[in-house]
Amino acid sequence: MPELFASGTALGALAVAALFATLVRGPMLALVYPVTALAAAGLAVVDLRVLLAGSDVAARLPIGLPTIGLHLRLDVVSAFFGVVINGGVLAASVYGMGFDRAKELTPRVEPLFPLFAAAMNMVLIADDAYGFLFSWELMSLASWALVVARHTDPESRRAAHLYLVMAAIGTAALLFAFGGLAGPAGGYAFDTVRAHPPVLLVAALVLAAALVGCGSKGGLIPLHAWLPLAHPAAPSHVSALMSGVMTKVAIYGFVRIAFDLLGPPAWWWALPPIVLGVMTAVLGLLYAVFDRDLKRVLAYSTIENIGVIFVALGLALAFRANGQHEAAAVAMAAALLHALNHSWFKSLLFLGAGAVLHATGRRDLDGLGGLIHRMPRTAAFFLVGALAISALPPLNGFVSEWLLFQAVIAAPALPQAALHFASPAIGAMLALAAALAAACFVRVYGTAFLGRPRSAEAAAAHDVPLAQQIAMGGLALLCILGGLLGGALTMVLSPVLRELAGGALPGAATGPTMFSLVAFDPARSIYDAPIIALFVAIASLTTLVVVHRVSERRTRRGPAWDCGFPDPSAVTQYTASSFAQPLRRVYGAVFFSARETVAMPPPGDTQAARFSVTLVDHVWRTLYAAPGRALLRLSERLNALQFLTIRRYLALMFAALVILLAITAVTT
Amino acid sequence: MTRDLVLQFLAQGAQMTFVLLIAPLAVGVVRRVKARLMRRQGAPLLQGYYDLAKLLRKESVVAESASWLFRSAPYLIFALTWVAAALVPSFASGLMFNWAADVVALVALLGAARALLALAGMDVGTSFGGIGSSREMMIATLAEPAMMLIVLTLAIAAGTTRLAGVADFFIAEPFAVRVSLALSFIALIIVALAENARIPVDNPVTHLELTMVHEAMVLEYSGRHLALIEAASHLKLVLYLSLLVCLFAPFGMAPANAGIVGWAIGLAAWTAKVLAGAALLGVWEVSIAKMRVFRLPDFVGIAFVFGFLAILLAFLTRGVFA
Numbered sequence: 001m002p003e004l005f006a007s008g009t010a011l012g013a014l015a016v017a018a019l020f021a022t023l024v025r026g027p028m029l030a031l032v033y034p035v036t037a038l039a040a041a042g043l044a045v046v047d048l049r050v051l052l053a054g055s056d057v058a059a060r061l062p063i064g065l066p067t068i069g070l071h072l073r074l075d076v077v078s079a080f081f082g083v084v085i086n087g088g089v090l091a092a093s094v095y096g097m098g099f100d101r102a103k104e105l106t107p108r109v110e111p112l113f114p115l116f117a118a119a120m121n122m123v124l125i126a127d128d129a130y131g132f133l134f135s136w137e138l139m140s141l142a143s144w145a146l147v148v149a150r151h152t153d154p155e156s157r158r159a160a161h162l163y164l165v166m167a168a169i170g171t172a173a174l175l176f177a178f179g180g181l182a183g184p185a186g187g188y189a190f191d192t193v194r195a196h197p198p199v200l201l202v203a204a205l206v207l208a209a210a211l212v213g214c215g216s217k218g219g220l221i222p223l224h225a226w227l228p229l230a231h232p233a234a235p236s237h238v239s240a241l242m243s244g245v246m247t248k249v250a251i252y253g254f255v256r257i258a259f260d261l262l263g264p265p266a267w268w269w270a271l272p273p274i275v276l277g278v279m280t281a282v283l284g285l286l287y288a289v290f291d292r293d294l295k296r297v298l299a300y301s302t303i304e305n306i307g308v309i310f311v312a313l314g315l316a317l318a319f320r321a322n323g324q325h326e327a328a329a330v331a332m333a334a335a336l337l338h339a340l341n342h343s344w345f346k347s348l349l350f351l352g353a354g355a356v357l358h359a360t361g362r363r364d365l366d367g368l369g370g371l372i373h374r375m376p377r378t379a380a381f382f383l384v385g386a387l388a389i390s391a392l393p394p395l396n397g398f399v400s401e402w403l404l405f406q407a408v409i410a411a412p413a414l415p416q417a418a419l420h421f422a423s424p425a426i427g428a429m430l431a432l433a434a435a436l437a438a439a440c441f442v443r444v445y446g447t448a449f450l451g452r453p454r455s456a457e458a459a460a461a462h463d464v465p466l467a468q469q470i471a472m473g474g475l476a477l478l479c480i481l482g483g484l485l486g487g488a489l490t491m492v493l494s495p496v497l498r499e500l501a502g503g504a505l506p507g508a509a510t511g512p513t514m515f516s517l518v519a520f521d522p523a524r525s526i527y528d529a530p531i532i533a534l535f536v537a538i539a540s541l542t543t544l545v546v547v548h549r550v551s552e553r554r555t556r557r558g559p560a561w562d563c564g565f566p567d568p569s570a571v572t573q574y575t576a577s578s579f580a581q582p583l584r585r586v587y588g589a590v591f592f593s594a595r596e597t598v599a600m601p602p603p604g605d606t607q608a609a610r611f612s613v614t615l616v617d618h619v620w621r622t623l624y625a626a627p628g629r630a631l632l633r634l635s636e637r638l639n640a641l642q643f644l645t646i647r648r649y650l651a652l653m654f655a656a657l658v659i660l661l662a663i664t665a666v667t668t
Numbered sequence: 669m670t671r672d673l674v675l676q677f678l679a680q681g682a683q684m685t686f687v688l689l690i691a692p693l694a695v696g697v698v699r700r701v702k703a704r705l706m707r708r709q710g711a712p713l714l715q716g717y718y719d720l721a722k723l724l725r726k727e728s729v730v731a732e733s734a735s736w737l738f739r740s741a742p743y744l745i746f747a748l749t750w751v752a753a754a755l756v757p758s759f760a761s762g763l764m765f766n767w768a769a770d771v772v773a774l775v776a777l778l779g780a781a782r783a784l785l786a787l788a789g790m791d792v793g794t795s796f797g798g799i800g801s802s803r804e805m806m807i808a809t810l811a812e813p814a815m816m817l818i819v820l821t822l823a824i825a826a827g828t829t830r831l832a833g834v835a836d837f838f839i840a841e842p843f844a845v846r847v848s849l850a851l852s853f854i855a856l857i858i859v860a861l862a863e864n865a866r867i868p869v870d871n872p873v874t875h876l877e878l879t880m881v882h883e884a885m886v887l888e889y890s891g892r893h894l895a896l897i898e899a900a901s902h903l904k905l906v907l908y909l910s911l912l913v914c915l916f917a918p919f920g921m922a923p924a925n926a927g928i929v930g931w932a933i934g935l936a937a938w939t940a941k942v943l944a945g946a947a948l949l950g951v952w953e954v955s956i957a958k959m960r961v962f963r964l965p966d967f968v969g970i971a972f973v974f975g976f977l978a979i980l981l982a983f984l985t986r987g988v989f990a
Binding site: 402 | 684773783786793802830979
């Protein structure tokens with residue numbers, strides 16, 4: 001009970017902060033951030049306590065639906081996702097404390113920030129359909145208002161419009177899902193739902209609706225189109241929340257419905273999340289690798305990570321349905337850890353992008369460059385995030401990736417032929433996604449932070465205020481620690497894994513050292529990050545000492561060699577577009593109908609030659625643009641109905657009445 | 669117990685030293701075989717060591733636009749590759765490192781070294797560095813899925829992703845020749861050629877900048893930095909040769925706790941096998957021409973297809989993986 005009381009106080013503080021910020025103007029708005037930071041820290045502590053204690057707290061308030069009231073419950077699953085969310089909120093609030101009080105605060109952003117944070121927490125503690133959907137919608141609307149904060153920009157307005165449409169579709173799908181879960185008796189409290197799992201056909205429909213509802217919020221392809229527009233349009237610390245944290249609420253929603261409310265799974269439930277997830281992972285990164293806007297690249301990479309999490313969830317469903325609880329725990333641990341890790345490095349990267357945007361005013365990769373010299377701290381933190389998201393050891397992204405590969409490697413043991421034969425394809429596609437992620441982030445870091453500045457703004461950049469550096473530094477530290485202590489983290493997750501997967505990981509105690517990450521048993525697969533990191537550190541330090549001892553130590557600075565013909569102009573460097581060229585040649589033609597055209601002037605003509613590339617977004621064209629046009633055409637046709645004479649309206653009503661009566665007569 | 673641990677530690681240290689020491693020799697063997705087959709005299713077998721010593725004696729010239737990343741990357745790349753090379757069981761299985769990481773982690777460690785090298789290539793801000801980095805990352809996207817399929821096949825066959833475990837399995841069942849493993853073997857050779865920037869994927873002795881991949885990335889390096897990068901690429905070659913012989917020709921490898929004599933036999937066998945592999949690589953390289961960069965998807969695609977066929981065959985012959 002004290003946990004719920006503390007949570008309530010923190011949520012109340014967030015509400016008060018939001019209300020207060022709507023009433024004040026100017027520098028006072030800055031107070032929002034310390035309050036949000038404190039509330040998030042408090043909520044995170046409560047969540048951690050519940051997670052470590054492994055027992056849930058519940059309450060029932062006399063508000064909400066008249067017959068059942070408002071059910072609240074903080075179980076280990078909610079507590080885990082609470083830790084994910086409040087960590088991100090805390091970092092974003094600390095980042096917000098670094099804003100310039102005179103210039104960077106607006107009543108369009110600051111009042112909504114705590115509201116958004118509170119809404120996400122409320123989704124987690126809701127224990128009935130009404131509370132869940134109310135909080136979910138509050139979260140959607142608050143984030144929508146934050147996206148539209150820069151309303152004078154037509155891009156933002158377009159992004160916000162699309163987001164609103166997709167959020168409405170998502171919520172409608174969830175409404176349908178909870179309707180199906182409640183059944184004809186209408187039990188909207190989650191414990192009633194749990195007691196009466198739906199029949200097979202209804203379960204399938206609920207699963208589909210949950211995939212649409214949560215997938216559209218998380219960015220599962222083909223429901224992703226709003227995400228790369230809306231996430232970058234918001235202010236950067238809000239982008240960090242939307243991409244790093246809100247997508248995890250979507251994952252929570254799917255986990256809650258598919259693993260908890262729907263009852264024991266059937267094996268084929270695994271197929272839609274796996275198929276969509278694999279598609280999302282690969283396509284999301286291909287979008288990212290060809291995009292030239294820093295924040296949009298990050299948003300597309302979020303899509304990829306959500307895909308990876310859904311693949312892991314799908315595998316967990318498959319293993320659990322077959323009673324392979326140990327493997328289910330490995331897959332579930334991969335999903336949960338990846339959600340946690342992604343919330344850290346994606347928040348870090350978005351905050352870094354915000355720092356770059358603040359320092360240079362630019363988001364286009366081809367206008368940046370050389371920031372590592374002018375923003376050394378941001379550059380160092382961003383590097384940690386970029387390497388972590390590329391799933392490179394010994395950072396945290398690799399821990400979840402490793403667990404996921406272990407789950408894939410165990411998949412051939414599943415009895416169903418479909419899953420059996422899908423496993424190599426899943427493994428290959430995930431490996432492709434991991435390699436593409438590395439390419440994508442080498443490209444981002446190489447063009448934005450390395451090389452020489454490509455614009456005057458990039459050449460005049462400066463590092464950001466201390467608070468923002470602390471926010472990024474803290475997240476970077478978490479990425480490193482999470483990579484080293486992955487084995488311990490899976491132990492903390494044990495109660496969640498037992499709840500969702502019916503098993504847990506064997507634990508470091510079975511491995512050779514106390515930090516080992518062991519997937520099934522130590523003889524089968526093992527990854528000992530601290531040992532590896534220690535040996536890499538020892539090896540590099542020894543090398544440093546030995547090489548400096550035996551070698552010529554002088555270092556001369558000189559112009560770049562560049563095969564003897566260095567060009568002083570910064571435009572001769574490789575750009576983001578040129579970096580993507582080999583990948584475009586290999587993957588672009590298949591997925592994006594990429595076409596390169598070279599307009600070469602005839603010999604003797606002094607005109608410049610032109611090179612242009614066209615990429616076609618087939619998903620947008622077939623699933624968004626075409627239905628949109630059809631809808632527009634239909635409504636234009638129907639528009640004629642607005643200008644009829646009264647006689648015709650009366651005739652229409654008469655006809656409608658006759659048809660209805662005829663239908664009634666036939667059916668009864 | 670303590671004596672055992674000390675012995676284990678020494679054995680692991682010995683492995684790290686041996687891998688490091690043999691690497692330039694292996695490259696020397698490749699070059700020598702190539703030279704003789706082209707009817708040239710060729711450089712001495714120890715030329716790799718002389719080159720490294722020469723580079724270490726020269727001063728480093730660092731471009732004005734280079735950052736700290738450029739200067740620290742060689743040390744990290746070298747260390748990552750060295751540790752990765754030591755993770756592959758060479759003369760004995762059951763060493764300390766066999767319990768620290770499996771083959772998935774091994775591939776990822778090499779991936780980390782590659783990402784750092786590609787970043788270092790972008791750091792100075794020249795067009796050749798960018799060409800090399802972008803092509804290197806493209807090749808990685810082709811090779812990694814194939815590698816994952818090979819790992820999956822091995823895991824289905826041996827029931828583990830620990831390299832020492834796979835090697836032990838092959839030692840225990842040496843005559844269990846399976847088509848799926850033969851296919852994986854070919855796939856792994858193709859991946860190894862791509863990862864090591866060997867012909868036909870890349871030409872390590874090229875002097876035409878536009879066709880370079882690996883060499884273009886390291887174009888700005890000189891002196892001790894270049895020595896480390898070169899040493900790391902030699903180590904990577906030995907790593908893949910050890911991987912191939914450890915997985916597909918593990919005979920002679922000392923089992924866990926074999927003692928000094930067993931280790932000595934294992935060491936001799938391993939050295940012979942790695943140098944034989946290097947000689948075969950030399951023969952292969954003179955008998956084939958380098959491919960155009962954008963023909964690579966076809967070549968590495970063969971590895972992918974073979975890897976896939978290997979798994980399907982493994983399913984059909986072995987059924988389900990315990």
